Amino acid sequence: MKLTALCDGRYPSHVLFDLDGTLVDSATDLAAVVDQMLTNLGYEAAGEPKVRAWVGNGTEKLIRRALAGSLDESAADRLPADKYNQAFEIFMALYAEQNGQHSEVFPGVLELVEKLAAEGTRMAVVTNKLTRFTDQLLARSGLARWFDVRVCGDTLPVMKPDPRTIQLALERLGGPVTQALMVGDSETDINVAAAAGIKCIAVSYGYNHGMPIREQGADLVVDSLAELL
Template identity: 50%
Template sequence: MRHLFNGQWPDTALFDLDGTLVDSAPDLATAIDAMLEATGRQPVGADRVRGWVGNGAQVLVKRALAGQFDYQTGTPFSDDDFQHALTLFFDTYSDMNGRLSSVYAGVEPFLKALVAENVRLGVVTNKPTAFTGPLLEKMDLHHWFKVSVCGDTLPVKKPDPEQIYHAVEALGGDMARTLMVGDSINDIQAAQRAGVPVVAVRYGYNYGGNIDDAGADIVVDSLVELL
């Protein structure tokens, strides 16, 4: 990691949440399946939901209704269907958020090492604000991060780089010494557009694609490899 910054530690490190810090797919899948069953559809299970996570709750619900990643060409649904399904999903996920989730191995030792070097830490996620804070608290990760930029903090989400700019400014960091850490092509593209190095983890959610081929500066199986 330090070779990305001429042998120094980064000034600021920003982290995606779902699939990078926390395995939240079991909770998301439970809420999605409950929504599908409540609307007369068949549940899809955690494996398929893992491949749909990453673009925020609204897109996740649309993919579930369509039954596939490309919701625009899948099973059609109306705007009313979507709004009803989104409400059902939010209601269930509010109760499920954090119940079945777990922090990935290697995350806390890495965060501890960064804090020991006075690195500023923030979360940059497409997850709605209403679910981000509670999940970080339930996972006992909230105390590491001074800033969380969520999917509804700004008018845009990753892969737009604006969330990264916003987080660095809020942390008082230096863009020239900022590191992005994520699990998907969204994180990689956002970092590249912001002009910052990016580390990708192999264990997360990348829509079923091989993260090694997505253009990250470093790809790891565990964040402790960066130490």
């Protein structure tokens, strides 16, 4: 199915993209940093498969999940009070160096954003990643030029799936919700789109905590963004 099939035969006026797992495969860098953080604190390394399952809800949750060794980060509450602060400082320092070093833009992304730009569609990134790391990753991956508007995990007091993230992105783009779409890789993206009253396209290759994305209620699921052309 082409993108226009979701918008009454036209290209959408605005498209909001998630970042990690949708535009860029960043899990290799994140896993390397998480494992270094854990070993520096005396824990065993988690390994990339586990870290891939933990990504998607912001830096704080990723660190807490790593400390807990589980997607359920509540076990981190039983750690000494200063353990999270230590972990946070180590993570931030390491990731500032390594963010984007081994990340790769997913196949089909460039083709789609180039086509959308040619059609006059305005685009934004809406992510739970912190602003400094979002800007750094977009720059290092060569995608920054397509996304003047970025709503990140520290832009507002709330993050996805709160619909205020979508609303702010559309305000900054200067457009209505009627011809807007969300493109993401997780249940969080599907839920925030629904809460904001816009349709959502989900990609099957991203980070959805090990759950099959096709069962999460997206308006359309694709294996590559090139399928939308």
